[in-house]
Amino acid sequence: MKQDYNRIALVGIEQEEYDTIKASYSGHIIWHQSIPKIIVKEEVLYMEKANGIGMLPVDKVVYYGIYDNDFDFISGLAIWKGACYPNAAAMLDCRFKIPCLVKALSLSRFSAPRGFISAGASINVTEDTVAKWGNWHCGENKHRFTGEWESEFTATTEPYYEGEAVRIMMIGDRYWQIKLEGDTWLKSIHPDSAGFMAVNPDLLADTLHIKNTLQMDMIGNDYIVAKDGSKYLLEVNHIPNITRFEEVRQVYLETIMEWIK
Template identity: 65%
Template sequence: MTHNRIAIIGLHEQEYKYIRERFDGLIIWHQSVPKIKVVNKTLYVEKMQGVGMLPVDKIIYHGIFENDLDFISGLALWNGPCFPNAYGMLECRLKISCLVKAMKYSKFKSARGFISEGAYINTETDLVAKWGNWHCGENKHKFTGSWESSENAVLEPYFEGEAVRVLNIGERSWQIKLEGETWLKSIHPDHVKLMEIDAELLEDTLALKEKIEMDIIGNDYIVQKDGTKHLLEINHIPDITRFEEVRLHFLNTVVEWIHKN
């Protein structure tokens, strides 16, 4: 069966063109969140140019935008073919509630705390506060002593060790050694590299992927010198452009998914 029209949302032009060259149907492409409506089980997406909306058969979504939770909810209510599946994205879009769910299932969960906006805490050991719904090392603060939170935040012990990400797309997985000049580590520094996959971390990642019903997952862990492992967070829209083999596998997975019935 050939689908008449798909919508690609969030991907950059290079990735859009890769898919465009491998799909002979109609495509609506938006780099940011478009207007949509769901009527009689049909999803309509804003045109690329001009006024109005067009029905689409499938959605590919890869992005994190400030106010996209309701948009993802709309895709979930539509309940049509969406990659990654909308329900899994919805479960993970809000970082604190996603962490709560992950702690229920992860083998490497560790005790977390919580602090309300405007509340004080005194600690003799290093703690890390995390708030908001952005990634890339933002909205995190490490402290000892007295501290007043400006946001509702999760509190966790500061774990000294190696920061890694286990990434899974379809049938392939990678482990990435995260880097950074400070205690904050991410996938973006030039010296980030792929490394051998830890079997236990992969098993944990795949278990969480199944439980939360995700198609793509990127789990960040800390591995301490004594081998103790801690899940830090789940990335529901992990970076796919940092390594070319990951990017191509992602794009080929998307193309294959588009052509499935």
């Protein structure tokens, strides 16, 4: 039978956030900045110690980060069905970018048709087009082209939308709209000029619908708002950046501590 343990695991949490959580939590913490080995046995999750040999049972897991090899780890958490933040099954559904996009586009008011190209295939287009591949964000693995292009990877394609790039970010029931910036057509949350802006109620409602339907605890949806007011969902971030803005970071830590306790 599953038992309760006064032990939490923090996986992927950075030092500063770990120190804050540790200062507010009197129980035992296992802290890993990379993906640990785990075992699920008789509905109990066992995780390797941060130091030393062996595994210990864990009551709750807080996971933050994106790693090359994290899909199997998240799968194990989902099989466990224990207390995990964010929801492990939702993370599993959204970890791979293309399947997550398919789900999100079926839910969004602001979906637009996408194209698809297999690795090694060539495509010829007459309009300004963007190809996206892989499972990373932050402006990586994107290529803008017109004419013929051969893709080295399996990719989606979409029209290039001229307009303002924004992110609706939610942690629990707290939310922000962030104007994405960058020196080129690639926009992200990281440039110094990126910052908060007034929240568009339509984009907020769209993000909330996707978040609730996919049962996500946190989400970052990227949209383009065109000059004519048209809106387009670009992608879903299942682990949005929480350290770029101090206000967001504080809300994240408050949410985590309330959830742990």
